Amino acid sequence: MGLKVYNTISRKKEDLVPREKGKISMYSCGPTVYNFIHIGNARTFLNFDMIRRYLEFSGYEVTFVQNITDVDDKIINRAREEGITPEELAEKYLEAFNRDMGEMGVVPPDITPKATGHIGDMLKVIEGLVASGAAYESDGDVYFDVSKFPGYGELSGRVLDEQQVTSQCGVEMERKKNPNDFALWKSSKPGEPYWESPWGPGRPGWHIECSAMSVKYLGVDFDIHGGGQDLIFPHHENERAQAEAYSPGGRFVKYWMHSGMLNIDKEKMSKSLGNIKSLREVLDEYKPDVIRMLMLGTHYRSPLNFSDESLVDAKASLERLQNCIFNLKDLLKRLDGSKVSMATIDRETELIDYVNNAEVEFRNHMDDDFNSAAALGVVFNLVREINAYITEAEEHRSPGAKLVLLESERILEKLCGALGLFQSSPEVAGLPSAHAGRKSETAPTLDEMMELILEVRQRARERKDFESSDAIRDGLLKLGIQIEDGREGSRWRLER
RNA sequence: GGCGGUGUAGCCAAGUGGUAAGGCGGAGGUCUGCAAAACCUCUAUUCGCCGGUUCGAAUCCGGCCGCCGCCUCCA
Known part of the structure; x- marks a missing residue:
């Protein structure tokens, strides 16, 4: 197709x-x-x-x-x-x-x-x-003779006789043979920018x-x-x-x-x-991707109603997508040392099929006059599947998990990229890869700082000093850093 | 008046003959010290209204109603 x-x-x-x-x-x-x-x-x-x-x-x-x-x-x-x-x-x-x-x-x-x-x-x-003879000069102007x-009228589907003759500015009307004729060249008034032409100084009409x-x-x-x-x-x-x-x-x-x-x-x-x-x-x-997400949610030819509410919705749905990528990268990071093995259990081969099939469906929708809204539907179905699998993979680390996760990551990022999502900024709002591994000789990195903070907070949690641990979490959130506690310890990301 | 578009859940929005995607919001549940994230279940017997065609229509046809855009500069 x-x-x-x-x-x-x-x-x-x-x-x-x-x-x-x-x-x-x-x-x-x-x-x-x-x-x-x-x-x-x-x-x-x-x-x-x-x-x-x-x-x-x-x-x-x-x-x-x-x-x-x-x-x-x-x-x-x-x-x-x-x-x-x-x-x-x-x-x-x-x-x-x-x-x-x-x-x-x-x-x-x-x-x-x-x-x-x-x-x-x-x-x-x-x-x-x-x-x-398709155009004529008239008093320093040049008009196209419709x-x-x-x-x-073929493009717009108009029959000129049936158009309402609306008031046009007087001078132009007098110079035109027909009200629908339009200016190719306009003579310039004093003080306006102009270029020389065979019909005297002037400037081009817009359409030309x-x-x-x-x-x-x-x-x-x-x-x-x-x-x-x-x-x-x-x-x-x-x-x-x-x-x-x-x-x-x-x-x-x-x-x-x-x-x-x-x-x-x-x-x-x-x-x-x-x-x-x-x-x-x-x-x-709002950040650029929120606006892009809002636009992608409506087919390009349909009218789009813009409101504060629509922006809030778009932001939330973008975050769902972002969180999925974040969760994927986070788990992959924790699986860093393990080898990539072939998927063994049915669930995994099934998911790999699902992921690849999602790309096919995505293309089918986009091939159909760029139906980005329907294509996004496919992406969100994929997100749900991936999220579900992440939860499963957290529980029992099967050997094939890494392969499934890598494949999911590859396709998800590919599809987002095709839509132009997450392409504007160098980092996807605090993804692990974005702020990892940049060591500086002089100043500590954000990573290093966060590692220390989370370690201190973890000690507080271990001795049930939740007042302190919550104070750290709330304080960081105010600074734009979101802390999430999971079964394998805490993690963080930058909020936009 | 002419041309074009559109009317799908609380909101946004796909779907142009085969029995209603997806997102947001809401309700309940799982997990959790609490949050967050995530998952599960529920949230349109019905697609503006009325007729018609068809085994079958949100989808096709006719009529009606509503909203919007263009016809002047406009993305």
Whole structure:
């Protein structure tokens, strides 16, 4: 069974057949760098990160291009507000964006073209469109003539006559032949950034940059074009019209993929409602994997309701997964000296089968249009099995235990990795391996300190001085260290 | 008005013809000095409502109701 993806333009799931065998070319609309990105933007970027990771997990060689819109009305306006130049503003928020993505553990795209670095490429396309009659100049602006592209509306499933004619800004309306025509080039007003063009100084319209840059780096008829669902119309519809009108007969994109919207407390995020939540704000309270877990829990095309409660739930479920990995590593650490032998008892061969079968099921779900929510279900079933086995293995150390545990660890980490979980930070919140064995000549390590503390606490427990032992445990918890007492002594881990 | 989506337990959420995954929360139990972690059992005879097709429907068809998004910048 191969990968299937839902293609917006056909409104169906289709077999993913890449243009070039074994390779995927994908483009996704990146940020307009005029502000910190919000949690809704983050969802889209995280979804495409999930998609990209899974494609690579499946063996594809992925070339991922994501643009940076660094010239646009919003940037100009915002720069005015902040009293800096548009260039400075774009630079500032591009840095913030990169920091956010880095913190979230998003794999950086292979190419991140900036609009301002590709004006020449855009002008070339615009000139071509004007020459072929698909676009026209009007008072220093250049518009795409929608009536010249018969396929207009196919992507978004719109019939233009049936659209509500909404109020558009007056000047533009006067210059357009048809209300649905859109700007390829806008003449600049005094004080705005501009580039020279055959139609005078101006700047590119928004849609043209994606058409020009995607084709420049990926060629025509590339595999996947993505973005948020709200970009289907007009942005992607327009991109498609331009690109296909520019190279007649050629298809622009093979598969259109759109990420579902995120709502806050069941409402759309909007300035007027004042409920815009930046990714930064959420990151101040929750670690990146909690946010990722929240996103993975809903299929990428479904609407996702974001709330404090949903974050709390996601955190708890992430912890369940983390605890399992922790317990696994902890037991393996204690089994360190023992040899790896073949599984002997039925229970063990059964579990190894279960673990390997889990990977098959996981892939089946992910192959079905990246159903991460269903795939997570498989992971959690696996967690329950592994946890149960850990308890058994603690009791009777059978020779095959180590093999089972190692195999469980391998698969569990593999599946988490495919989803992008636990990839952002060097340590999985205090896993034994993460803080083990780093000896310093000068300062004692946390490990060494904890060993001493736990030993002292153990003495207190042995003489039933629970007041002292509990004081140590409570005190450490306040410092972010969780103590757990088990049948083989106490262990600790860093709380996030 | 047009287009699209969606309605599954207290909450979140998979499931598109074969008899309701998973997570959170809740109840009880096991283990434990107590915690924590973990395990076990229970927590939707039923999938917005009404009809229809079918041996069989949450899944297909028709109608109705609710919610959301897009149609203007928007991930």
